[in-house]
Amino acid sequence: MEASNIILCAPLQQLKDEHVLLREEMNHFYEITEEIEFESGPVVIQEFARLYERIQDFNSKLKAHSKKEDDWLFPMMASRLGEKDKTIEVMEFEHEKAEQHLREFLTEAEQAGSTIDEDEAQAIAVYAVQAYATLIQHFDREEKVLFPLAEEILSAAEKEELGRRFRG
16 A cells, blocks of 8 residues: 555645645745846845745744644654664654754854844855755655554554644
């Protein structure tokens, strides 16, 4: 049975649905990074200001999404999969990598402040591109591998528990 044909329980479907919204936002900020890369002059600084706002907003939404996985889904799956399985370790690493790129973007943008120049804006925007690339792959891996695996290995009680945690 192909992973995309698997019907997910409500909490896993919720995580997958959140990816759709996060991807839309990522596509918007990625478009802005392209403007920054290919434009010159004052427009670069204006676009960078837009990018900064988008990334701040996106970062808080991503954290809320990741928290559900980090706090509830990953530990539940790790206890089922056992220590030899590295699936959850890889997922956690990808979360950390994406968060690090976003943090570096925000930190460097704040340090540059209102005196930022075109070159700095273009250099700092690279962190947003790296976060985008990491997350596109990560979401894909979660949807094709992790969520179907969770659907298969978690008990009905665990799935109910996930649902409760996500609502709470």
